[in-house]
Amino acid sequence: MSRDAIEVLKGTLDMLVLKILEDEPQHGYGITRRLQLLTDDALQVDEGSMYPALYRLHKRGLVEAEWFLTDGNRRAKIYSLTPAGRTQLCKEAAYWHRFSEAVGKVISPVPDAAP
Amino acid sequence: MSRDAIEVLKGTLDMLVLKILEDEPQHGYGITRRLQLLTDDALQVDEGSMYPALYRLHKRGLVEAEWFLTDGNRRAKIYSLTPAGRTQLCKEAAYWHRFSEAVGKVISPVPDAAP
DNA sequence: TCCTATGCTTAGACGTTCTAGGCATACTAG
DNA sequence: CTAGTATGCCTAGAACGTCTAAGCATAGGA
Numbered sequence: 001m002s003r004d005a006i007e008v009l010k011g012t013l014d015m016l017v018l019k020i021l022e023d024e025p026q027h028g029y030g031i032t033r034r035l036q037l038l039t040d041d042a043l044q045v046d047e048g049s050m051y052p053a054l055y056r057l058h059k060r061g062l063v064e065a066e067w068f069l070t071d072g073n074r075r076a077k078i079y080s081l082t083p084a085g086r087t088q089l090c091k092e093a094a095y096w097h098r099f100s101e102a103v104g105k106v107i108s109p110v111p112d113a114a115p
Numbered sequence: 116m117s118r119d120a121i122e123v124l125k126g127t128l129d130m131l132v133l134k135i136l137e138d139e140p141q142h143g144y145g146i147t148r149r150l151q152l153l154t155d156d157a158l159q160v161d162e163g164s165m166y167p168a169l170y171r172l173h174k175r176g177l178v179e180a181e182w183f184l185t186d187g188n189r190r191a192k193i194y195s196l197t198p199a200g201r202t203q204l205c206k207e208a209a210y211w212h213r214f215s216e217a218v219g220k221v222i223s224p225v226p227d228a229a230p
Numbered sequence: 231t232c233c234t235a236t237g238c239t240t241a242g243a244c245g246t247t248c249t250a251g252g253c254a255t256a257c258t259a260g
Numbered sequence: 261c262t263a264g265t266a267t268g269c270c271t272a273g274a275a276c277g278t279c280t281a282a283g284c285a286t287a288g289g290a
Contacts, residue, residue, distance in 0.1 A: 006213055072257085075254095095121060098121055107131075125246075167278085187236070
């Protein structure tokens with residue numbers, strides 16, 4: 001399974017992470033699995049992308065981090081959204097909509113919807 | 116006008132260019148304006164992105180290039196799609212659909228369509 | 231003559247993702 | 261007891277594509 005995973009377009013991971021954290025605080029590993037789950041294995045983000053992304057977001061004040069213990073008694077750094085992060089999520093989602101809409105106009109020319 | 120242009124997500128320009136060329140052969144400057152036109156100024160690709168993209172595509176054998184004279188008597192390098200380019204366009208469009216669909220699943224959770 | 235639109239080129243900065251390695255612990259099977 | 265698997269984190273570097281910013285050249289209009 002999952003051999004048909006696709007790469008994440010550069011610039012979209014931050015938005016995806018923020019969105020996952022909007023649902024509920026998560027640790028890096030959890031975010032990765034959540035993305036996989038939500039997209040039926042289409043999105044499988046590498047750890048080498050996920051953790052640097054979380055650092056970026058943390059440095060920008062968009063997420064907070066705190067160490068906790070999971071059910072399995074393992075330590076995990078739980079990230080949660082800050083107010084600034086919530087704002088940024090809105091911006092990035094809006095950007096995504098604008099961009100994907102623009103791409104849509106190019107690759108699937110509007111066929112003059114039937115009246 | 117046009118101050119609300121957005122950046123092109125890295126990895127999508129090739130697809131956009133191939134798509135424009137599928138309609139009809141164009142030169143770099145023309146492709147840029149065509150993208151702008153089709154997307155109501157949302158997509159304004161810089162020359163510094165467009166020409167390197169065309170070189171990439173040419174090196175990969177996805178487009179052909181030939182010098183012509185335009186209406187205005189100016190020289191212009193006209194690019195056209197090769198069969199390989201057409202195939203690649205299909206691949207990239209399919210990738211885009213898969214990716215944007217996956218993103219959609221994350222950022223706009225399905226609200227359990229009403230029965 | 232100057233300015234704008236057209237049209238191409240290219241070096242370098244920049245940011246993001248991936249590759250690929252490392253580390254540590256909990257639990258299970260043998 | 262020991263090996264393997266799943267969990268969980270870290271990071272250096274390569275790879276890649278887009279943008280910034282400069283330069284060049286010509287046509288046509290003011």
